[in-house]
Amino acid sequence: MKELKIQPIRNGTVIDHITAGQAVKVLHILGIPGSTSSSIVSVAMNVRSRIGRKDIVKVENRELDRHEVDKIALIAPKATINIIRNYEVVEKHRVELPDEIVGIVRCSNPTCISNSPQEPVKSKFLVISKDPPRIKCYYCEREPEDIAERII
Amino acid sequence: MDFRNRDVVSIKDFSKSEMDYILRYAKKMIPYARGERHADVMHGKILASLFFEPSTRTRLSFECAMNRLGGRVIGFADPGATSQRKGESLADTIRMADAYSDIIVIRHPQEGSARLAAEFAASPILNAGDGAGRHPTQCLLDMFTIVMEKKRIKGNRIVLLGDLKYGRTVHSLAYALSLFGAELVFVSPESLRMPKEVIEECREFGVDPVSTSNLERAIRDADVLYVTRIQKERFPDAAEYNRVVGTYRIDADLLRHAREDLIIMHPLPRVTEIDPEVDKTPHAVYFKQAFNGVPVRMALLSLIAGGRKI
Ligand SMILES: [Zn+2]
Numbered sequence: 001m002k003e004l005k006i007q008p009i010r011n012g013t014v015i016d017h018i019t020a021g022q023a024v025k026v027l028h029i030l031g032i033p034g035s036t037s038s039s040i041v042s043v044a045m046n047v048r049s050r051i052g053r054k055d056i057v058k059v060e061n062r063e064l065d066r067h068e069v070d071k072i073a074l075i076a077p078k079a080t081i082n083i084i085r086n087y088e089v090v091e092k093h094r095v096e097l098p099d100e101i102v103g104i105v106r107c108s109n110p111t112c113i114s115n116s117p118q119e120p121v122k123s124k125f126l127v128i129s130k131d132p133p134r135i136k137c138y139y140c141e142r143e144p145e146d147i148a149e150r151i152i
Numbered sequence: 153m154d155f156r157n158r159d160v161v162s163i164k165d166f167s168k169s170e171m172d173y174i175l176r177y178a179k180k181m182i183p184y185a186r187g188e189r190h191a192d193v194m195h196g197k198i199l200a201s202l203f204f205e206p207s208t209r210t211r212l213s214f215e216c217a218m219n220r221l222g223g224r225v226i227g228f229a230d231p232g233a234t235s236q237r238k239g240e241s242l243a244d245t246i247r248m249a250d251a252y253s254d255i256i257v258i259r260h261p262q263e264g265s266a267r268l269a270a271e272f273a274a275s276p277i278l279n280a281g282d283g284a285g286r287h288p289t290q291c292l293l294d295m296f297t298i299v300m301e302k303k304r305i306k307g308n309r310i311v312l313l314g315d316l317k318y319g320r321t322v323h324s325l326a327y328a329l330s331l332f333g334a335e336l337v338f339v340s341p342e343s344l345r346m347p348k349e350v351i352e353e354c355r356e357f358g359v360d361p362v363s364t365s366n367l368e369r370a371i372r373d374a375d376v377l378y379v380t381r382i383q384k385e386r387f388p389d390a391a392e393y394n395r396v397v398g399t400y401r402i403d404a405d406l407l408r409h410a411r412e413d414l415i416i417m418h419p420l421p422r423v424t425e426i427d428p429e430v431d432k433t434p435h436a437v438y439f440k441q442a443f444n445g446v447p448v449r450m451a452l453l454s455l456i457a458g459g460r461k462i
Contacts, residue, residue: 111283113264118241121268139264140285141162143349 023055181447194223200253201227314380
């Protein structure tokens, strides 16, 4: 059974240990599948593992850039990134939040200037703690309480 | 210490020694602020004063400071007259003002607006209040007033009174006063207590603030009583505002419990928080405090954009 759910891929990226239920948001943050991408993407949700349930995402024939993927630490701080070449894991690391998050989270403060549609700026947050993830708005300096709910 | 061309968006943009330097420099500005001596360090410079919401005191204080330094002021005070009403972005208004001036002062109802302005202007931006957000020059002039009246901030027992929850300027003040080693007492109605994060921040500087709703008791051993305005527009609903407005009133009766050398501060304008009969007592320093905005802003303007030092 297990083999069916999580088939190995030949080349590409496997994002493992995603907090259960967050796989779709992870794809959204990564912009996968993009309009220009023809990669096969498979998602497994609520997979049983030693440490409880988790989600897994596999992207074939595409090696995701580490810094790009690190953003998902916002909602899946325990996720690991595995780069696969010829069925072998050639690189593996746990995601780590970058110092800045741009254009991914909307500020929860309704009077924040970053929420004004006429301003030519993207939302921007500074990371104040990596695990557990805590961020504050670069503009109004407020901290959103539920980050997952604020993802654009 | 280099202040040239720096933006002043939040009090946290300055280190402790920089704040200290500004306060000492502001003291030198007093005779110039009073017009007893003349300065021309801003000669040939233009300040753009952009007030997207009215604040007469802050605006006049900045404009007075610029004029006293020999500079000129352009700008607007009436939000109805601005092109933002026609849907222009703040970013575009700032780009325009940037082209016309050497330094920009901005007051805007939205939080974070001054930070955004700083991204679009090459000239330095001075935040004169961004909605319920930050107001660093107010914070500096409050600190300056305490230094002028009490010689130093450290060791003074300072009571912050009023809306400690929604008014964020009082959060910045609590931060700055703890940085300088004041003893803090927070007095407010139960529903307007100082937020946990602010108290934690004070503790990082080794200050352990007391929170209470008993003003009569807190005032007994206070050196400074800082009264804030309970601002209706900061409240999420009118019912909550009506419950708390008028909870505290500073009058002669209350001051019977105070020490002789207690000073009372208020950022003004006041509504009913302080009885006018308090004005003639030696406790009242809020009019001096308002004047202090001028030397403090003169100090900042000349450090940031002045041609040379006084
Ligand atoms: Zn914000």
